[in-house]
Amino acid sequence: MTKIINRIQALNFLSSFEIILADRDELLNTLESDYLDDNGESIEYVDFCSYEVQLFLINFYSEEVNRGVTNEFLLSFLQKNGLEVVQIEGEEEPLYMCSCCGCKSLPDRYEYSICRVCFWEDSGDYEPNSDQHSSCNRMSIKTGRMNFKKFGACSERSLEFVDPLGKEKFRQEIEFLENNEFF
Numbered sequence: 704m705t706k707i708i709n710r711i712q713a714l715n716f717l718s719s720f721e722i723i724l725a726d727r728d729e730l731l732n733t734l735e736s737d738y739l740d741d742n743g744e745s746i747e748y749v750d751f752c753s754y755e756v757q758l759f760l761i762n763f764y765s766e767e768v769n770r771g772v773t774n775e776f777l778l779s780f781l782q783k784n785g786l787e788v789v790q791i792e793g794e795e796e797p798l799y800m801c802s803c804c805g806c807k808s809l810p811d812r813y814e815y816s817i818c819r820v821c822f823w824e825d826s827g828d829y830e831p832n833s834d835q836h837s838s839c840n841r842m843s844i845k846t847g848r849m850n851f852k853k854f855g856a857c858s859e860r861s862l863e864f865v866d867p868l869g870k871e872k873f874r875q876e877i878e879f880l881e882n883n884e885f886f
């Protein structure tokens with residue numbers, strides 16, 4: 704029997720899996736920075752294990768952390784975990800290309816979002832091999848790209864913050880690869 708699963712279910716499955724495997728500190732940090740009320744203030748919670756807190760985490764991972772993950776990745780992830788799924792139903796959320804790693808991983812452009820694949824902060828558009836300094840990244844795009852090629856993140860110290868499956872989750876633009884001497 705062919706099993707088709709919808710994208711939200713697949714994202715929730717992936718997100719639950721990642722939350723179970725995440726360090727408690729990492730989850731506490733997420734709550735501190737993203738579990739906010741309408742005024743942007745941190746929501747005080749008493750019990751980390753409460754339904755509300757855990758539901759927030761799953762939604763946050765599905766809607767933010769794993770936003771735009773390809774259906775191809777989700778399908779392969781579900782299959783590797785023993786589910787006999789043959790198709791994911793639902794559109795991928797549109798994402799924009801990161802200037803540093805070339806992956807479609809950003810929810811917006813030039814809004815200082817941080818790439819989940821390489822940790823470059825999206826501070827503007829750059830010529831591929833530009834030496835122009837990006838102050839928030841504390842380096843040029845050229846250095847960021849060389850570092851990504853060498854370490855798998857825009858700097859060696861950023862490596863601990865990138866999603867280890869990032870390169871598999873998001874699509875790398877073919878055009879970017881063809882026009883870049885480092886890849």
Ligand SMILES: [Zn+2]
Binds near residue numbers: 802808
């Ligand atoms: Zn990137």
